[in-house]
Amino acid sequence: xxxxxxxxxxTVRHGWAVQSFGYRRYLPLGKPEMLVENLDRWGxxxxxxxxxxxxxxxxxxDFELIKRMGALGLSTPLIYGGGIRDVADAVKVVKFGAxxxxxxxxxxxxxxxxxxxxxxxxxxxxxxxxPVRINxxxxxxxxxxxxxxxxxxxxxxxxxxxxxxxxxMLTDFEHEGIAYSFDEAIPTRFPLLKKPLxxxxxxxxxxxxxxxxxxxxxxxxxxxxxxxxxxxxIQRLKNNLGGMPIRAAHYADDKNSL
Amino acid sequence: MKxxxxxxxxxGVGNYASVQRAFQALDYRCRTSQSPEILAExxxxxxxxxxxxxxxxxxxxxxxxxxxxxxxxxxxxxxxGLCLGMQLLADASLxxxxxxxxxxxxxxxxxxEPVHWHIGWNTIEVVKEDSLFLPSDGEAxxxxxxxIFQVPKxxxxxxxxxxxxxxxxxxxxxxxxxxxxxxxxxxxxxxLLKNLVEGLTCA
Numbered sequence: 001x002x003x004x005x006x007x008x009x010x011t012v013r014h015g016w017a018v019q020s021f022g023y024r025r026y027l028p029l030g031k032p033e034m035l036v037e038n039l040d041r042w043g044x045x046x047x048x049x050x051x052x053x054x055x056x057x058x059x060x061x062d063f064e065l066i067k068r069m070g071a072l073g074l075s076t077p078l079i080y081g082g083g084i085r086d087v088a089d090a091v092k093v094v095k096f097g098a099x100x101x102x103x104x105x106x107x108x109x110x111x112x113x114x115x116x117x118x119x120x121x122x123x124x125x126x127x128x129x130x131p132v133r134i135n136x137x138x139x140x141x142x143x144x145x146x147x148x149x150x151x152x153x154x155x156x157x158x159x160x161x162x163x164x165x166x167x168x169m170l171t172d173f174e175h176e177g178i179a180y181s182f183d184e185a186i187p188t189r190f191p192l193l194k195k196p197l198x199x200x201x202x203x204x205x206x207x208x209x210x211x212x213x214x215x216x217x218x219x220x221x222x223x224x225x226x227x228x229x230x231x232x233x234i235q236r237l238k239n240n241l242g243g244m245p246i247r248a249a250h251y252a253d254d255k256n257s258l
Numbered sequence: 259m260k261x262x263x264x265x266x267x268x269x270g271v272g273n274y275a276s277v278q279r280a281f282q283a284l285d286y287r288c289r290t291s292q293s294p295e296i297l298a299e300x301x302x303x304x305x306x307x308x309x310x311x312x313x314x315x316x317x318x319x320x321x322x323x324x325x326x327x328x329x330x331x332x333x334x335x336x337x338x339g340l341c342l343g344m345q346l347l348a349d350a351s352l353x354x355x356x357x358x359x360x361x362x363x364x365x366x367x368x369x370x371e372p373v374h375w376h377i378g379w380n381t382i383e384v385v386k387e388d389s390l391f392l393p394s395d396g397e398a399x400x401x402x403x404x405x406i407f408q409v410p411k412x413x414x415x416x417x418x419x420x421x422x423x424x425x426x427x428x429x430x431x432x433x434x435x436x437x438x439x440x441x442x443x444x445x446x447x448x449x450l451l452k453n454l455v456e457g458l459t460c461a
Contacts, residue, residue, distance in 0.1 A: 003379040073279035097275040
């Protein structure tokens with residue numbers, strides 16, 4: 001049986017892992033590799049590393065960071081987002097250690113490139129990452145680069161070539177960083193009812209995760225800040241998600257014991 | 259005792275860093291290369307792969323590795339194809355048109371219908387009395403693909419299920435293919451990799 005996923009999210013700004021609050025205020029947490037290593041050891045189902053300053057400054061992907069994470073020998077699937085401009089960037093990101101790509105700025109700047117990326121890397125490798133909120137009862141999509149927003153309706157979505165991505169990650173940017181605050185109306189307002197969804201932003205509590213994962217089109221949830229302060233935080237969450245179709249808590253063996 | 263060497267085929271289409279680190283964590287020497295001489299010297303060849311079939315086969319042709327891999331498999335050198343690398347073992351794929359594969363295990367690569375994608379952790383069921391795979395029966399491993407290898411039953415070693423069961427582990431002699439990513443399947447994946455390397459290279 002295909003399991004739903006608990007994704008550990010690490011937000012990186014200026015090369016440092018940060019605790020983010022609504023993508024407006026940040027507190028440093030330390031080296032991203034340290035957090036990623038913990039998530040790997042705790043048995044996250046996937047790890048998302050999102051470098052939030054790369055596209056706005058046209059810096060391209062943080063290849064050095066990806067290489068360093070690749071060198072960790074992670075045994076957990078890694079999703080990378082931040083600064084990916086074209087196929088050449090994407091192929092290098094995968095070569096250095098990422099398994100999938102989260103694309104945000106490209107949806108605004110050049111959505112037609114999704115097809116080219118898909119033909120090179122496969123649609124299954126691509127995730128559309130969309131920061132959203134409910135504004136006046138309508139789903140509103142944030143352009144992180146210039147902080148502008150537009151209403152996210154079927155017309156806008158039809159121009160985004162989302163047939164070339166396998167999943168859409170909806171991030172509640174307004175509540176991101178605030179515990180137990182994810183706006184649960186967000187997935188219900190997303191017009192593409194059959195698109196598999198990942199949800200992130202203000203998700204912290206098992207009861208909330210259970211409600212979100214109970215929706216048939218929600219295939220995973222991301223948890224970020226709230227994993228940073230307790231040892232075995234992933235296993236603790238999983239152990240409190242009884243009855244959900246998720247992989248049981250995994251405790252890493254000593255690699256040398258195999 | 260001499261450490262075994264895993265030769266990882268570098269043809270520009272793959273998650274080499276992850277694959278290499280996984281084998282190194284299991285205490286194998288790794289040589290990532292597109293040189294036939296280097297790959298031929300290794301105890302076992304690993305063919306990784308991420309992306310689309312035509313681009314991958316095209317890259318193998320450009321690197322002049324197609325005939326080399328066919329010859330090595332026929333000569334009995336152990337070989338493991340991972341994810342797209344497993345699909346490349348097939349006769350052909352229908353991804354973005356028809357593309358001939360390596361033809362090492364009979365069968366075709368077809369779109370996964372009606373679900374389109376198989377992403378995430380799923381259980382594998384071992385359907386053959388194969389001692390290399392049996393310890394992994396019932397384990398959850400990580401998948402990330404949208405095409406499947408339709409292969410005759412005699413070559414199927416393990417399956418997974420979405421709406422229908424389909425092959426996710428295939429074997430013909432010393433050639434093994436895994437549709438999932440053992441290198442990204444935590445302890446379950448690494449245990450399987452260890453069993454495969456030790457089992458395939460013990461002769």
